[in-house]
Amino acid sequence: MPETPNMANDDRSNLRALSPERALLTPTWVASLVVLVANDHWLKGSGLLPDVATGKLSDFAGMIVAPVLLAVLLRVRTRRGLLACHLAVAGVFSAIQLSPAFAGQWSSLMAAVGHPWAITCDPTDLLALPFLLLSWRLLVPEMEAERSLLVPLQRTAIAALSVVGLWSTVATSEIDGGIDESNVWFEDVFGRVYINNANDFDISLFIRPLREDIHVDCDDVASEPERLLADAAFGEAEHWSLPPRTNVAIEMNTSRKCSAALVAGEGIPPQLIFVDNDVVVQQSFPGQTLDSVDLLPLNGMAIEFGEGGGTWIGGETWRYTPTDAAPEQPQSCEPIEGESRLDWSDVPANGLNARVEGLDLGPDGCFEFTMQRVEISDGVAVDIGNLEPWYLCAPEAAVPFAVGETVLVERSAALADAGVDVTELDPETLEVATDEQGRALRIARYMRGAADPGDIDTAVDQVLVAVPRAGCPWLVAEACATVERGVDVAVLGGQSFFVPGEPEVFMDEGDPLAAKVRTAVLSYARERAVLDGNCSPGSMSPPYDIDLSVIIEPLN
Numbered sequence: 001m002p003e004t005p006n007m008a009n010d011d012r013s014n015l016r017a018l019s020p021e022r023a024l025l026t027p028t029w030v031a032s033l034v035v036l037v038a039n040d041h042w043l044k045g046s047g048l049l050p051d052v053a054t055g056k057l058s059d060f061a062g063m064i065v066a067p068v069l070l071a072v073l074l075r076v077r078t079r080r081g082l083l084a085c086h087l088a089v090a091g092v093f094s095a096i097q098l099s100p101a102f103a104g105q106w107s108s109l110m111a112a113v114g115h116p117w118a119i120t121c122d123p124t125d126l127l128a129l130p131f132l133l134l135s136w137r138l139l140v141p142e143m144e145a146e147r148s149l150l151v152p153l154q155r156t157a158i159a160a161l162s163v164v165g166l167w168s169t170v171a172t173s174e175i176d177g178g179i180d181e182s183n184v185w186f187e188d189v190f191g192r193v194y195i196n197n198a199n200d201f202d203i204s205l206f207i208r209p210l211r212e213d214i215h216v217d218c219d220d221v222a223s224e225p226e227r228l229l230a231d232a233a234f235g236e237a238e239h240w241s242l243p244p245r246t247n248v249a250i251e252m253n254t255s256r257k258c259s260a261a262l263v264a265g266e267g268i269p270p271q272l273i274f275v276d277n278d279v280v281v282q283q284s285f286p287g288q289t290l291d292s293v294d295l296l297p298l299n300g301m302a303i304e305f306g307e308g309g310g311t312w313i314g315g316e317t318w319r320y321t322p323t324d325a326a327p328e329q330p331q332s333c334e335p336i337e338g339e340s341r342l343d344w345s346d347v348p349a350n351g352l353n354a355r356v357e358g359l360d361l362g363p364d365g366c367f368e369f370t371m372q373r374v375e376i377s378d379g380v381a382v383d384i385g386n387l388e389p390w391y392l393c394a395p396e397a398a399v400p401f402a403v404g405e406t407v408l409v410e411r412s413a414a415l416a417d418a419g420v421d422v423t424e425l426d427p428e429t430l431e432v433a434t435d436e437q438g439r440a441l442r443i444a445r446y447m448r449g450a451a452d453p454g455d456i457d458t459a460v461d462q463v464l465v466a467v468p469r470a471g472c473p474w475l476v477a478e479a480c481a482t483v484e485r486g487v488d489v490a491v492l493g494g495q496s497f498f499v500p501g502e503p504e505v506f507m508d509e510g511d512p513l514a515a516k517v518r519t520a521v522l523s524y525a526r527e528r529a530v531l532d533g534n535c536s537p538g539s540m541s542p543p544y545d546i547d548l549s550v551i552i553e554p555l556n
Helices: 009-015 027-043 051-073 079-098 100-112 123-128 130-144 152-170
Strands: 189-191 193-197 203-209 214-216 238-242 247-250 258-265 268-276 283-285 300-306 309-313 352-361 366-377 380-393 406-412 416-425 443-450 464-468 483-491 503-507 516-532 544-554
Touching (some): 027 051, 051 079, 100 238, 238 247, 352 380, 406 443, 483 544
Parallel strands (some): 189 247
Antiparallel strands (some): 189 283, 193 247, 203 238, 214 516, 366 380, 406 416, 464 483, 483 516, 503 516
């Protein structure tokens, strides 16, 4: 009988023991190792290639060198083990590029075993990951090849290449049981500015970048960044352990006109870094600086310890000592009597048709409307459901409605959820109540948190402007990053400012049959240099935060 095979050829192939050592003698792996060593110890910093190219070249070559080297060190003999080595390299490499915290821990781990790295996170380095697939495709077949046992000369070559590969991946040299700083190469760093450890021992740094969700008016903050950028404006700290003479770069936000970071450490005075992104651009810097004299005058600074602790050197044009000392507030800058925030309870998406059955002003300055819902049924207005409350917080002069009137409460198209309109309705038809000329009898528009006077001047039919109050400093909100100051609102070309809580009347000019009278009531007005959306109830966009009510009625 013909012999029946126990398994397919592919299955037998999968069970063959792998020999990762064989891959170390292939032209692909040796060439990658040569590229890695030459780039790290010769090309980088030579000017022969752009910094961006040399930074990526090591990553590409490392993705081919590292998995095989790891497999050799762990004596891997199966495809599954080899796959685990590739995934491990991918995982560690990705974590270093995406997580500053992990990069700092990895740097500390390497320093603990005598191989210090100064690492910077650069998500663009993940472009090297496809080279792991190239390593798998080209080198795994070499490991599976059926060859005779390695002769002693080959084993010696493999051992030598393994040592060179390991040495190249950690980029360091050992002498007398310690690290020779003059011969150690540290990875280039990338950012807007960099910090150098100008000491003969490791130091720990904590770098807190400016929060991404913070809105900053760079021109206003530039006048006092050390005071206006409060602690709450910065995110979680990134921890860095810097070996002697090494550098760490601060890679700041690129979507703003300016960037900032808060830096501190053990025995190191806190410093706030604030730069103009157009002046201080992101670039590559050396991974180490042996002498603080060599710090670039515009982009480098150093920390040097003495008897009194850490001292900062360099970066005087963009390095500041944080302070929470607030300037004296003139009496004219205090909140004005009559100021209040507009607010209201929820409004259904399709609006609220209701008859006002009660209207009471509470001690908190808010009106409670007792509402009876109504709708048209068989051509007749009928009541629906039970009485229910609706609340409106607004100045008394901005609430012209009375018990017995029927109104439509709806979200305003002017400011979406930041605005609400209350329109008087015909109690019988539930249509907008109009006069003989077809003009709406009364529409009250409440606009909260306008980021610009131009967002609300259409309702007033006037061009509005906001002017900072003379001599009023920027103030930082308590337990919040928001920075604001009072502003006055006026009609462009007008002779006086609006008084909070007091009505300002404007009449249309032109056709008297279409003319309307608009009564504007200002509630609140601020200008913001820094906006923290987590604790600011008004505008979610800079630069202004203005609450204004407008009552629109026929002129005659």
